[in-house]
Amino acid sequence: CVTINTHLSGQIDCADFKAKLLRNIDKPAIVNVIIGTTMKGAIDDVDLVIQTLEECGFQQDRFYIHCDGALYGFMLPLLEGVVRQMINESILTFV
Secondary structure: OOOOOEOOOOOEOHHHHHHHHHHOOOOOEEEEEEEOOOOOOOEOOHHHHHHHHHHOOOOHHHEEEEEEOOOOOOOHHHOOOHHHHHHHOOOEEEO
16 A cells, blocks of 8 residues: 655645656556545546556556545536546446
């Protein structure tokens, strides 16, 4: 388990994420992103997380993303766009 730093807003720090991915390039990545933290309401940029994974050489068979929707997760299935496509492709799971 590797802890990734966050910004003051509560969002994932993708620069720190990238550095830690590169240090662990030989392992698959299991990533937990936040769709509305209960403390700050932060929403991680899932597209940026996936972009960072791909930039580090992780293909879809080497990473798994879980989206924790404690605060806003109930609304996400109603939104259009890339995240909805990823749900359909089973790249993401939600709780």
